[in-house]
Amino acid sequence: MxxxxxxxxxxxxxxxxxxxxxxxxxxxxxxxxxxxxxxxxxxxxxxxxxxxxxxxxxxxxxxxxxxxxxxxxxxxxxxxxxxxxxxxxxxxxxxxxxxxxxxxxxxxxxxxxxxxxxxxxxxxxxxxxxxxxxxxxxxxxxxxxxxxxxxxxxxxxxxxxxxxxxxxxxxxxxxSQKGKRQKSNEPGFPNLKDMFFAKVRFKANGNCWEKIDGLIDKSSKSRLEKEIRKKGIEECFRNNFLPIAPVIKNWLRYDDGSQIWKPKNGTTKGIENWLFGTIRNICPKCYNIVNPQNENGKTVYECQNCGQKFKKEEIINKCASKINISCAYKIGNDLWEIRIWGWIPKDAPQNFPREEFLDKLKKVLQTGIAGFLGNSTSDHKLAVWREYASKRDTIKEEQNFDNFVESLLRGTDDVS
Known part of the structure; x- marks a missing residue:
């Protein structure tokens, strides 16, 4: 193969x-x-x-x-x-x-x-x-x-x-007729029923990367650093991809895109760690940072937010991002594509508004990506959104899981 x-x-x-x-x-x-x-x-x-x-x-x-x-x-x-x-x-x-x-x-x-x-x-x-x-x-x-x-x-x-x-x-x-382990899945693990898959497409004119903030170097004062960066991006372009995932991640986590997920009460750190991932030690209850403390000769970890204390084996020492963003990659003469996919569980912490978040994310992918892709790109569109048993799915709101998986295997990915 x-x-x-x-x-x-x-x-x-x-x-x-x-x-x-x-x-x-x-x-x-x-x-x-x-x-x-x-x-x-x-x-x-x-x-x-x-x-x-x-x-x-x-x-x-x-x-x-x-x-x-x-x-x-x-x-x-x-x-x-x-x-x-x-x-x-x-x-x-x-x-x-x-x-x-x-x-x-x-x-x-x-x-x-x-x-x-x-x-x-x-x-x-x-x-x-x-x-x-x-x-x-x-x-x-x-x-x-x-x-x-x-x-x-x-x-x-x-x-x-x-x-x-x-x-x-x-x-x-x-x-698995013999020796199969029978047990219910615990919450907190990726499940295909909770996942979404989106593909965004756009057309690019010439060296489109030269207009994308983050790929061009606006901050470095060193001409050598700028030249090294430029040659690196040019090498990516020659191989028909552009590393713009950090550009989109920055927009979604820190810039205007953060309005899609930020809680109305303004407390963001726990949700931010849970949604975008972190390598720091965090609380298994509210996903805020925990600090080690000595308590009667033993190390315990106390949450800065909820105040609960945990043993070392109880804390989360690494949390993966729930959202994956691909590089842009070429699929035609001047046509490029980006994949944005992830896993947003229905039992999200802190009453995270899952449905509202996915509604807003889909809408902005339909209309709002041109702002950070620069004016050398055009015809931006959400080509497809797949999600089990959801009205957001642009192919079909499929309530039968077997049929949904079959459609993913077939790879139908464009409603236009």
Missing amino acids: NLQIKTPIWTGDVDSKSDIIRSTGIVGSLRWWTETLLRGMCEFACDPTDNSRCPDGGNYCSSCLIFGATGRRRLFRIEINGGEKISFPGNGAINIKPSGRSHGWFFEPGVVGNLEMKMIPLDEKFDEVLVLTPLIIASNWGGIGAKTQLGYGVVEITNPPNVSFENFKRVLRNL
Whole structure:
């Protein structure tokens, strides 16, 4: 199976570099997509990083039956060949820093080009549909690998195989007839029923990046720094993508776009950490910052907002962003596309107005993206919005989950 990389793939290594594609990074992201699908099916999928992970009395959840866990081997391995590292000048990273920001986002080189992927069975029960189903959904609507929230990981499967969700369910049933772990999913984990997928398209004239604030360097006084930055962006442009995810993220988190999600009471920090992610230690109740304190010789963490105290294993030491934004990537002679997708659970904290937020986000993607893409772009439009059992879905308000998954696999993505 061949994959064309639309935006660089990042899989990382011990030195935090991504010079080649590492199959473990791809398998990890495919597991994530499989878990979201299983939870949408009301199948239990454990958190493999948590103390409650499989096995449980020798039983495994459906995800661990496929991808392995302690005491159980993965059903397959993946061989990946091809791709090449994109090269940036200078220190090897581009600092995307929109106006008014003291710090930016560093976009590091990943792998671009074309990949050949082979799935090698390690068990007679393995069927490729178990991996192809999440892979096709990810390639049609999201991304694979790491750092998808910063624009990495959009791929296109060349001549994708015909895969049906009904076949996926049949193989899964046969796989899990014995030893399947029966448990209800806990809230707080990604579920396909709570996800949204949007694609925004625009036309670009010439070197459109020269008009996008954040890609051009307005703040640096060094001519050398500006030249290094320019050459880095030009290299991205030559590879048919532009790293504008930080530009959109900045607009949504700090600029005018923040009006979409900011609570009316003005208290934003907890919601901000939950929605956009943070690497700081935060409260599992209200998502505000917690600080370590010594209490009778033991370290406890007290929330700055709600005042509750927690043990180290109870706090959240890293919170992933609920929203992923791709790089802009070329899909035609002068036509470009951006993916914005994510997971906004219905049991969001602090009474977060999920429906209102998604309504506003869809509306602004329909009408308001031209402001930060510069006047060298035109014909901006929301090409498609997909969401299970929602009037916002521009293809069909699908109440049947199986039919919804089938439509994601088909990849229908334009209502025009």
